[in-house]
Amino acid sequence: DIQMTQSPSTLSASVGDRVTITCRASQSISSWLAWYQQKPGKAPKLLIYKASSLESGVPSRFSGSGSGTEFTLTISSLQPDDFATYYCQQYNSYSPGRTFGQGTKVEIK
Amino acid sequence: EVQLLESGGGLVQPGGSLRLSCAASGFTFSSYAMSWVRQAPGKGLEWVSAISGSGGSTYYADSVKGRFTISRDNSKNTLYLQMNSLRAEDTAVYYCAKGLIQKRTRDAFDIWGQGTMVTVSS
Numbered sequence: 001d002i003q004m005t006q007s008p009s010t011l012s013a014s015v016g017d018r019v020t021i022t023c024r025a026s027q028s029i030s031s032w033l034a035w036y037q038q039k040p041g042k043a044p045k046l047l048i049y050k051a052s053s054l055e056s057g058v059p060s061r062f063s064g065s066g067s068g069t070e071f072t073l074t075i076s077s078l079q080p081d082d083f084a085t086y087y088c089q090q091y092n093s094y095s096p097g098r099t100f101g102q103g104t105k106v107e108i109k
Numbered sequence: 110e111v112q113l114l115e116s117g118g119g120l121v122q123p124g125g126s127l128r129l130s131c132a133a134s135g136f137t138f139s140s141y142a143m144s145w146v147r148q149a150p151g152k153g154l155e156w157v158s159a160i161s162g163s164g165g166s167t168y169y170a171d172s173v174k175g176r177f178t179i180s181r182d183n184s185k186n187t188l189y190l191q192m193n194s195l196r197a198e199d200t201a202v203y204y205c206a207k208g209l210i211q212k213r214t215r216d217a218f219d220i221w222g223q224g225t226m227v228t229v230s231s
Contacts, residue, residue: 043222089217094159100155
């Protein structure tokens with residue numbers, strides 16, 4: 001089973017900060033990784049797919065990198081609208097294990 | 110406009126059944142795999158089930174295997190989730206989600222519905 005582990009669980013940052021979130025897979029998933037942003041009471045929004053491809057309409061301050069088992073989501077300059085919870089998702093296989101990471105809540109410092 | 114609209118949620122007793130529906134519009138429904146993803150109150154996202162565009166392949170998380178059945182009616186552009194033997198731990202918002210790329214069975218989800226709440230309680 002593939003397990004996805006995100007860190008940190010919570011991140012406190014200020015507007016303008018560079019923010020990095022890490023996601024690790026328990027085995028190689030090539031580049032089959034997506035990142036989502038979710039705000040309270042709303043459905044998740046796709047930000048990044050195939051580890052580093054920016055979804056249409058998503059601001060360029062969001063970027064993704066990595067392959068194999070280690071991946072990062074970077075927000076180059078945090079904006080007020082970016083305070084939310086972020087999830088990674090592997091789609092290499094429909095594993096019985098955890099497909100989504102546990103989430104990282106980005107809070108105002 | 111590409112849109113997904115879930116319905117069918119509600120309050121059900123433990124051991125009961127419920128059928129969720131997801132009406133799709135604005136895209137060629139039969140060309141895309143679809144999934145159900147749930148989120149328990151205050152918790153993270155959990156993938157529940159997926160189905161290929163043709164409906165010929167289905168996949169389930171261990172937590173629902175044998176109790177939930179995913180299906181689709183491509184003539185009606187509608188996705189379903191039949192949920193039987195419901196448990197308290199199935200309480201969650203259930204989202205339907207569309208695969209990003211045509212004809213891929215495993216994919217990122219680019220369009221999500223607004224979610225429908227399922228509460229399992231006596």
